[in-house]
Amino acid sequence: MSATGIHPAPHDVLVTSRPLDEYCALFGLTRARLAALPGPLLDCPGGAAGLAAEARELGCRVIAADPAYALPLPVVADRARAARAAMAAAMAARPHLYPPPHPHRPERYLRSWDRARRLFAADLAAHPQQYVAATLPRLPFADGTFALTLSGHLLFAYPELFGPESQLAALAELVRVTSPDGEVLVQPLCDGHGRRCGHLDPLRYALGERRIASEVRRCASAEDGRARRVLVLRTADRRRRAGARQSTVAGRSLCNGQ
Numbered sequence: 236m237s238a239t240g241i242h243p244a245p246h247d248v249l250v251t252s253r254p255l256d257e258y259c260a261l262f263g264l265t266r267a268r269l270a271a272l273p274g275p276l277l278d279c280p281g282g283a284a285g286l287a288a289e290a291r292e293l294g295c296r297v298i299a300a301d302p303a304y305a306l307p308l309p310v311v312a313d314r315a316r317a318a319r320a321a322m323a324a325a326m327a328a329r330p331h332l333y334p335p336p337h338p339h340r341p342e343r344y345l346r347s348w349d350r351a352r353r354l355f356a357a358d359l360a361a362h363p364q365q366y367v368a369a370t371l372p373r374l375p376f377a378d379g380t381f382a383l384t385l386s387g388h389l390l391f392a393y394p395e396l397f398g399p400e401s402q403l404a405a406l407a408e409l410v411r412v413t414s415p416d417g418e419v420l421v422q423p424l425c426d427g428h429g430r431r432c433g434h435l436d437p438l439r440y441a442l443g444e445r446r447i448a449s450e451v452r453r454c455a456s457a458e459d460g461r462a463r464r465v466l467v468l469r470t471a472d473r474r475r476r477a478g479a480r481q482s483t484v485a486g487r488s489l490c491n492g493q
């Protein structure tokens with residue numbers, strides 16, 4: 236554990252550096268939606284992404300949370316470079332997991348990570364208060380702080396680190412810190428070998444018992460034309476505030492996805 240009391244990220248978790256456009260493609264977002272958010276966006280885990288730096292240009296305030304931020308910046312940057320090398324190796328070894336356009340131009344794709352990593356490093360140095368050292372399943376934010384929360388390439392990507400109970404606790408925590416009018420978006424819903432999470436339905440049932448509504452949304456990307464599955468969560472209390480009927484809100488009735 237570091238002097239901050241935060242556990243730095245385990246070394247087998249890659250500290251990736253995706254740019255804003257890739258975030259938009261993965262979560263089914265647009266720059267216009269980000270620009271119109273009525274409050275801050277949480278990116279947890281933030282990794283070495285360019286999102287916070289690039290979104291600022293849109294007028295969107297991003298708070299990135301990640302245990303890696305307890306480490307000195309040069310160490311984080313080293314881990315991000317290692318993640319880039321690991322991604323290059325994975326794309327070469329398992330091209331079927333990286334369908335077009337990536338296999339046709341992997342170097343160009345990886346250069347977008349290089350740019351994002353540089354943006355991240357400069358932004359962390361200039362705006363350290365927007366990069367918070369924190370480890371799921373506990374986040375140091377008040378209830379309902381964020382208008383939108385994103386969680387990419389962690390909770391389902393590393394099943395050896397996040398079993399069903401840990402996933403449930405982490406997802407509930409992400410919902411807690413998100414506004415009742417907002418959403419939590421989580422992707423991918425498979426591990427690093429492309430295997431789908433086998434307990435998604437029971438997990439959604441358990442979320443429903445905690446009054447968390449869930450949906451699996453298919454998000455088509457304008458960027459690469461692919462459709463991806465994104466888990467969308469929101470507190471069921473929004474329904475109560477809107478005066479919706481409450482008789483069937485618990486349990487399975489909250490699982491309204493495909």
Ligand SMILES: C[S@@+](CC[C@H](N)C(=O)[O-])C[C@H]1O[C@@H](n2cnc3c(N)ncnc32)[C@H](O)[C@@H]1O
Nearest residue numbers: 244248249250251253280282303370371387388
């Ligand atoms: C593969 S990166 C994902 C970064 C970014 N969201 C993306 O999609 O590229 C995984 C990140 O999870 C962080 N991490 C590891 N354990 C964590 C935990 N318990 N809570 C939050 N973040 C964690 C790591 O430090 C690493 O930066």
